[in-house]
Amino acid sequence: MDLQGLKLAVVGATGAVGQETLRLIEDRYPQHTNLKLLASKRSAGRKINVNGATFTVSEATEDSFDDVDIAFISVSTEASLHFGPIAAAAGAMVIDDSSAFRMDPKVPLVVPEVNGDDLAWHDGIVSIPNCSTTPLVMVAHPLRQASPIRRILADTYQSVSGAGGAAMNELRDQTRTVMHGGPAEPQAQPQAIAFNVFPHIDGFTATGYTREEEKMINESRKILHEPEMAVSATCVRVPVFVSHCVAAHLEFDQPVSPGEARELLNGMPGVTVQDDPAQGVYPTPVEAAGRDDVFVGRIRQDASHPNGLAMWVVTDNLVKGAALNALQIAEHAVERGEVHGLR
Secondary structure (H helix, E strand, O other), X not given: OOOOOOOXXXXXXXXXXXXXXXXXXXXXXXXXXXXXXXXXXXXXXXXXXXXXXXXXXXXXXXXXXXXXOEEEEOOOHHHHHHHHHHHHHOOOEEEEOOOOOOOOOOOOEOOHHHHHHHHHHOOOEEEOOOOOHHHHHHHHHHHOOOOOEEEEEEEEEEOHHHHOHHHHHHHHHHHHHHHOOOOOOOOOOOOOOOOOOEOOOOOEOOOOOEHHHHHHHHHHHHHHOOOOOXXXXXXXXXOOOOOEEEEEEEEEOOOOOHHHHHHHHHOOOOEEEOOXXXXXXXXXXXXXXXXXXXXXXXXXXXXXXXXXXXXXXEEOOOHHHHHHHHHHHHHHHHHHOOOHHHO
């Protein structure tokens, strides 16, 4: 069973993730036009073509969800907190892309290939992880079949699209300015991004970690059902338009060889191994952009620990990091009979 015939609402339809959601609907369901496109008052009235039909974007209101089966929400945390419960109360299954509900113990946080069974206990709202968490758990999950994971260290290299369209425009504009000898003046981001990197994604907390880093720590534990797992992260913004990268170091109870890791990762749905460094084969953000999978390479024993592995992980943060994961949750929920209106 798929989403064909269901009424789908896309809230935040004019944003980067909303636009990717519509592209994926066209790709996966080329006949689907039973859609409702919603956004803020500022974006209402815009025309968007999907599968040959022209839709007018409407302002999201409390009455927008009465006829909706599944609502994909990709807006601010504040807006999600407002509209998510309203849509669920109207009978829609809500799949939310913000951090609003991720750590709510009553809301499943789902990557279908990892913990799709958690959909069994949703009560109208399902959350998707942060776009840097998803690729990390996608590679951790198959590897823990070989040996339990004791510790994860993750250093990210995150593209500007993770901060939205304004940040993408800022990278483009700053690059032109700097190339012509002008100053890079940040507005959408905390520091200049052209020809620069900075370890500052979201705000800092009293722990010294950023909220982005704490999301990776706490979300990974929740998705993997390992509340005591040792996880640490440093999240860095880099001057790349699309795709997030993670340098991941995993420590296991027992040694796991690189060969065994490659075999397990090759068998994981949604993961593609690209690992022949001598031939220049390893994942890059440019090659991952626009593609569905999580790509992993540079798989090697961690030189600092006999039970450790190091690897390089890349995925398009707008695709599997956001829109595709949401669509896969919807598809999995329909298949399981977990969409409330279809039970």
